Amino acid sequence: MTVVTPEQHGFKAHSDGGWDASEKGFVPVQTRSERPKSFAHDDFAAVNGLEAEWKLTPVKLVKPLIDDALDGSPYDIATDAVDGATVEWVSRDDSRVASAGAPEERASANAWSSFEQALAITLTGEEHSTVRISRSTLGTAARGAHTVITARPHSNTTVIIESAGEALLSENVEVVVEEGATLNFVSVQDWAADAIHLSSHFVQVGRSATLKHTIVSLGGKVVRVNPSVHLSGEGADGELYGLYFADAGQHLEQRVYLHHQAAQTRGRVNYKGALQGDGARTVWVGDVLIGRDGAGTDSYEQNRNLVLTEGTRADSIPNLEIETGDIQGAGHASATGRFDDEQLFYLQARGISEAEARRLVVIGFLAEIVQKVGDEELEARLTVAIESELEGTHS
């Protein structure tokens, strides 16, 4: 009989690299906030699809946005004038640009290098108002775009940006919520079926400011929206919500980063998705970093996915890093599951048909996020859109 003595853990290098890797002295990025940042496209190496930030994305389909020249000219938007808010195209050297963050990957840097003018939305009204912006004529040529939303101190606004139609778009969205301001920002991606969209949101939430940030992704071939939210002022509050419904062949991805930078901040992340049809694919990565100065942090993140048919794949990866022990609470949860047969049985046992029962369960599952949107008109339209997704009649 041979006795196998297990080797001491760490005696040899881990298979994923580390101190013994071919590149001597190589240490992978240990902390979410230490990832390399740059505004310049060339500062990021060519993408091979194996990088941590790309390995779950269909890189072939988004390649033009990573490498090619992008058209950075302004595009048509539809919006109505609202008191206490301005919507305008501004030059690259405007002081509002580059106030919230910098790209962490090549497609984002490509967009940053390419845009000619930024769409600037500046909010000053203390009485709550709603700014609605829609865009639907971006076309199929590769584009780079930039948006800056600035909520001035003590302003209180809902900003809804809805995207539809064709697109091959890489963009950056900067959001600065200044001291004491309240911003409810909703970004709806309901593109045409073959649209491709990569978006990075860089968000700073200042002292005693409140941000509600909601991503809704329904239509498009590949839609990847990565919000990085820094609760950078003491007492800042950030609620990050997401809702996505992937059909056959659709890839919907969201990489959420919530950084509790200052003390006494509160953060909630809740993303919910449904997957239906062959090749429906979703990715959710939720990084939460509670920094050294994040004393008193209260944080919770969760992701739930409802799998409606065979042939789908949902990746759900929560990460929690804590650099201070002096916090109120931090937690995370992730669950991906099929229909709960007991829920269907309960509804059917009350005379409700199976199809109607399924509809109720899915709508109910996603309603938690729809109800957070905070705009009745949009909430009603989203419910209708989800219903048509379920019936398979949505683009």
Place this chain on the structure above:
Amino acid sequence: MSVLSVKDLHVSVETEQGTKQILNGVDLEIKQGEIHAIMGPNGSGKSTLAYTIAGHPKYHVEGGSITLDGAEVLDMSIDERARAGLFLAMQYPVEIPGVKVADFLRTAKTALAGEAPALRPWIKEVNESMKALRMDKTFSDRNVNEGFSGGEKKRHEILQLELLKPRFAILDETDSGLDVDALKIVSEGVNRAQEATGLGLLLITHYTRILRYIKPDFVHVFVDGRVAEEGGPELADRLENEGYDRFLTDTSVA
């Protein structure tokens, strides 16, 4: 007069240890307006009978029949059974996130009646039933069973019994986990529904406690997946005094 009839019903479930036979030839007949109590020790198959009648997919019918006025219930889907007039008040009702009680009740009523109820009288009826069951008005706006206490879940089941007006209702251990006040309120609700619609009731319980408030016409003792003894209400009194010991053979306690 409507009759719900169970004949020589054999039912099994799949478990990790393989197929397990649970019901071994159940015979039972309930006429509209009658109240039957099914009593028995844990694991005797009482709940299996309830869920099999309602059509839960977990239970496999190996033989026998369940008929409602001659129509084979086993050939009906779950929702068809409900529309035929059967109702199951569940012991552990599940949470349905995002579906409000008010919407759920109206959807169920619409499905059963084949058309949406007129709004004003419906809301009035819902409010009156809720009031009678001492349920707060805010209940309508809550999601179905979400965050409900044990007592609230049972009241919600009986609220549905009153509003959906089935011909036959099976109450699966509706009394379990209720304090005496809640038990009285729930029992009053059941009696109200019974008087109003003359429904037939199948009351499944481990204890005789609920039978103080809901008077059965017939009592059936369930042991090892079949009816071991039948009688009138006096049988329940005897069980209260003696327990189930005399029904438990050596094999069944093993």
